[in-house]
Amino acid sequence: MMKPMWIVPVAAALCFFGAPFAFAQTLNKQQVLPIPAQYTNGEVLEVNRKAGTIVMRHEFIVNLGMDPMAMEFEVDDRTLLNRLKRGDKVRFKAVYRDGKYVLIDALPRK
Template sequence: MKAVKYVLVTGAIAVTGALSLGAHAQSQPHSGAHHGSSPSPAASAAPAAAEMTEGEVRKVDKENKKITLKHGAIKNLDMPPMTMVFNVVDASLLDKVQAGDKVRFTASNEAGKFTLVDLQPVK
């Protein structure tokens, strides 16, 4: 009986120590300098979200704040190359382009609607 009690107490102490170390590790800032560590999901998502996609303007619909683009793969949306219509956050973005222009853009999925958040003509 004493052996079982000893094993249970030793196990409880080991678990408590492990939990304490885990909580301490989570509270420390992540520098990325540790060997064998990988960047946090937020750190790896930031570059993908900021990465612009190349495309060509097919149609500009200022009245409805929409633009049709033939575009390459949009990595942050996991979308293959295609031609599609995007909503535009800011209608003034449409003043910069016309059908046939080459552009670079950033898009997001806003409540199920693909929305252009940045648009830059390629010179």
């Protein structure tokens, strides 16, 4: 029995286009292809020196694929806890490390 003529092009297209899609489906949130941390606009809502955390309202964070929201970040450099205060408008970098969201840098926004 002869196969219909359309099967070969469809099979080729599935192999070509389906492979990247199948690969992307195997990645989970912690295995996303690495994108370097980029500066994101945010506003400091709370600084907790004792816990070593900062609550930040932020715009979309590209390298984390995170929508705008307010959330708590641990700090990489504890000097940030003394430099920042509630109400500061900043540009900051954050990463996901060891199961936690970590603020690695913050600069005053002009």
